[in-house]
Amino acid sequence: MGERLRAALPSILSVVLALVVCWVAIALTRDVKVAGEAYLQMLYGGIGQVPKFLETGSGALLARPLGESAGKAALLILTGLSVAVAFKAGMFNIGAQGQMVVGALAAAVMGAQLSAPSVLHIPLAILAAAVTGAAWALIAAALKLWRGVHEVISTIMLNWVAVSLVDNWLSVGPLRAVASGGHSVAGTAEIHTSAQFPRLLGDISRLNLGFPVALALALFVWVWLTRTRRGFETQAAGLGPEAARAAGISVKQRAAEAMALSGALAGMAGAVLVLGTEYRYPGSLAAPYGFDGIAIALIGNNNPLGVTLTALFFGILRAGGTRMQLLGVHKSFPELIQGLALLFVAGRLVWLTLLRRRRAHPASTEVPRA
Amino acid sequence: MLEILEALLFSTLDAAPALIFATLGGVLSERAGVVNVGVEGQMRAGAFVAAVAALSMPTPLAVVVGMVAGAGLASVHGYLSIRWRSDQVVSGMAINLVALAGGTFLLEALFSPNGTPPIEQLPRWQLPLIQDVPLLRALSDHPGLAYLALVLPFLFHAVLHHTPYGLRLRAVGEKPHAVATLGLSVPLLRWGAVLGGGLLAGLGGAVLSTAVLDRFEQHTPAGLGFMALAAMVFGRWTPLGAFGAASFFAFGNALRIGLASSAPEILDVIPQGFLLALPYFLTLLLLAIQGQRSSAPAALGTPYEQESR
Numbered sequence: 001m002g003e004r005l006r007a008a009l010p011s012i013l014s015v016v017l018a019l020v021v022c023w024v025a026i027a028l029t030r031d032v033k034v035a036g037e038a039y040l041q042m043l044y045g046g047i048g049q050v051p052k053f054l055e056t057g058s059g060a061l062l063a064r065p066l067g068e069s070a071g072k073a074a075l076l077i078l079t080g081l082s083v084a085v086a087f088k089a090g091m092f093n094i095g096a097q098g099q100m101v102v103g104a105l106a107a108a109v110m111g112a113q114l115s116a117p118s119v120l121h122i123p124l125a126i127l128a129a130a131v132t133g134a135a136w137a138l139i140a141a142a143l144k145l146w147r148g149v150h151e152v153i154s155t156i157m158l159n160w161v162a163v164s165l166v167d168n169w170l171s172v173g174p175l176r177a178v179a180s181g182g183h184s185v186a187g188t189a190e191i192h193t194s195a196q197f198p199r200l201l202g203d204i205s206r207l208n209l210g211f212p213v214a215l216a217l218a219l220f221v222w223v224w225l226t227r228t229r230r231g232f233e234t235q236a237a238g239l240g241p242e243a244a245r246a247a248g249i250s251v252k253q254r255a256a257e258a259m260a261l262s263g264a265l266a267g268m269a270g271a272v273l274v275l276g277t278e279y280r281y282p283g284s285l286a287a288p289y290g291f292d293g294i295a296i297a298l299i300g301n302n303n304p305l306g307v308t309l310t311a312l313f314f315g316i317l318r319a320g321g322t323r324m325q326l327l328g329v330h331k332s333f334p335e336l337i338q339g340l341a342l343l344f345v346a347g348r349l350v351w352l353t354l355l356r357r358r359r360a361h362p363a364s365t366e367v368p369r370a
Numbered sequence: 371m372l373e374i375l376e377a378l379l380f381s382t383l384d385a386a387p388a389l390i391f392a393t394l395g396g397v398l399s400e401r402a403g404v405v406n407v408g409v410e411g412q413m414r415a416g417a418f419v420a421a422v423a424a425l426s427m428p429t430p431l432a433v434v435v436g437m438v439a440g441a442g443l444a445s446v447h448g449y450l451s452i453r454w455r456s457d458q459v460v461s462g463m464a465i466n467l468v469a470l471a472g473g474t475f476l477l478e479a480l481f482s483p484n485g486t487p488p489i490e491q492l493p494r495w496q497l498p499l500i501q502d503v504p505l506l507r508a509l510s511d512h513p514g515l516a517y518l519a520l521v522l523p524f525l526f527h528a529v530l531h532h533t534p535y536g537l538r539l540r541a542v543g544e545k546p547h548a549v550a551t552l553g554l555s556v557p558l559l560r561w562g563a564v565l566g567g568g569l570l571a572g573l574g575g576a577v578l579s580t581a582v583l584d585r586f587e588q589h590t591p592a593g594l595g596f597m598a599l600a601a602m603v604f605g606r607w608t609p610l611g612a613f614g615a616a617s618f619f620a621f622g623n624a625l626r627i628g629l630a631s632s633a634p635e636i637l638d639v640i641p642q643g644f645l646l647a648l649p650y651f652l653t654l655l656l657l658a659i660q661g662q663r664s665s666a667p668a669a670l671g672t673p674y675e676q677e678s679r
């Protein structure tokens with residue numbers, strides 16, 4: 001059992017416990033059979049109907065649900081990384097939601113207003129989302145560094161400013177899609193095809209460029225954190241600002257950079273949503289992906305690999321949630337599993353104490369014998 | 371003009387109590403040094419449980435049950451952050467996520483996805499004398515809790531500033547070690563504040579589902595808990611400031627809703643989004659101008675450890 005696995009143990013146990021508690025919740029409100037069936041459907045919805053696939057050998061049976069899971073996972077990876085990067089610099093970014101909203105809007109505007117070949121259009125739209133998200137996050141960083149305003153408070157406020165301005169003004173007012181052919185659509189105008197992420201498997205799955213982009217960004221964050229001087233300094237600033245300052249690290253600058261990167265990642269989550277699946281800024285984001293990021297980051301231990309694995313796992317559950325609807329279990333059920341897992345992870349010290357006690361016991365019995 | 375003012379005052383008084391209670395809940399917890407970003411979740415728990423309880427018992431009693439539910443959720447936060455010294459923001463956010471998804475799940479499992487069946491609302495008090503006076507009329511015909519919301523902030527202020535308990539509560543949020551030196555229990559004081567905060571947030575939620583509405587709706591409280599946090603900060607963590615800020619925000623909301631229904635042409639000039647963003651924007655502006663350190667409790671968010679100095 002390696003060091004890495006031991007560090008991940010509280011998270012793994014928390015997720016398992018959350019799965020058990022939620023299973024019991026269905027069993028109590030419905031019955032045991034429904035609970036088992038609901039979990040099976042969630043799994044099938046996330047990774048495909050494996051038995052049927054083995055029977056028929058039709059790859060489409062797996063490709064479709066896996067594409068959905070990858071789409072959800074891409075969003076969770078990016079918002080999770082966003083929160084994790086800020087954490088590494090000692091900042092708690094609760095504002096991933098707001099940064100994602102402004103990023104999504106920027107991507108939608110860029111996608112609809114600009115015409116360019118795909119090779120240019122897609123990167124430009126992503127870049128616009130990243131810059132907007134970073135700018136939004138930098139407001140919080142500036143307030144913290146210059147005015148001592150705690151980033152938790154400022155990012156919560158910035159979330160609601162962003163949601164109010166975008167959902168209740170821009171996307172229903174100045175940027176609202178011009179109704180064509182009598183029926184009006186919610187949100188902004190549809191983006192050009194040149195800005196839409198290409199589907200990687202053609203028509204059988206909605207798997208799109210967003211997933212590899214998210215994985216690449218996870219790799220980038222890992223390299224930045226562990227293999228560059230800047231990343232090392234950022235972690236040092238987060239772990240011990242005093243010591244870092246004494247070592248000649250510009251703590252404020254590293255914190256601001258990390259916050260900007262955090263906002264950029266959340267903004268890019270917005271771009272992945274708009275360019276990959278929605279093709280416009282939809283009246284509202286529909287789900288609190290930004291808050292999901294907090295859960296994913298903490299369950300994933302704030303480490304890029306952990307965040308990615310956690311996001312993949314919950315991406316599968318989240319995509320499978322829609323199938324639970326068939327059994328009368330709300331499709332947001334996986335969010336309950338995720339929330340409880342976060343709650344249990346918050347009690348990290350409880351797990352560590354329990355685990356230590358278990359390990360300490362055999363040792364203490366051996367001492368008298370010797 | 372008088373009629374418009376009267377209508378505005380009436381709807382402000384209808385909407386403000388939930389926000390005032392929740393804000394006071396935030397203030398109580400944070401003055402003792404425990405960050406309370408879980409107000410939204412505690413409100414949701416209070417609103418849901420009160421609405422469900424009211425199906426089988428008198429509504430006033432159901433409100434009390436809702437308060438207990440708010441405190442129940444707060445106790446999870448307290449257990450993690452006081453007993454286990456977890457990150458208070460993390461456990462608060464976890465509570466929010468659990469309440470959000472858990473409420474939706476229970477609603478679908480027990481009732482219908484959109485809301486609970488309608489319940490009997492809290493009785494409204496007809497105040498004698500002022501019932502027929504123009505303008506003052508708006509003060510009548512509210513549930514009893516609305517009047518409590520007008521009194522409680524002053525009571526809270528008196529307790530916080532003029533009783534030994536209030537002094538200890540403030541001290542535990544500023545310098546917990548000093549409190550411990552006096553032989554008082556820091557965890558106990560913090561537990562009291564967290565549970566009290568949960569009761570108040572639960573009350574705020576219960577008001578939503580039993581007085582403002584007549585059921586629990588899927589999205590209740592729809593961000594009101596976060597507005598309570600804004601009001602708490604805007605009111606500089608004091609009960610009277612919180613009262614002022616919450617009333618001001620509630621008035622802004624009433625104005626917006628009133629404009630949307632009676633004078634939509636004004637909203638063409640000033641978009642609703644601006645008005646919705648205003649409470650949060652003003653809070654940010656205030657923080658930007660005066661900074662935060664001057665008003666936030668010094669030990670806010672710092673877990674208490676006997677051995678640390």
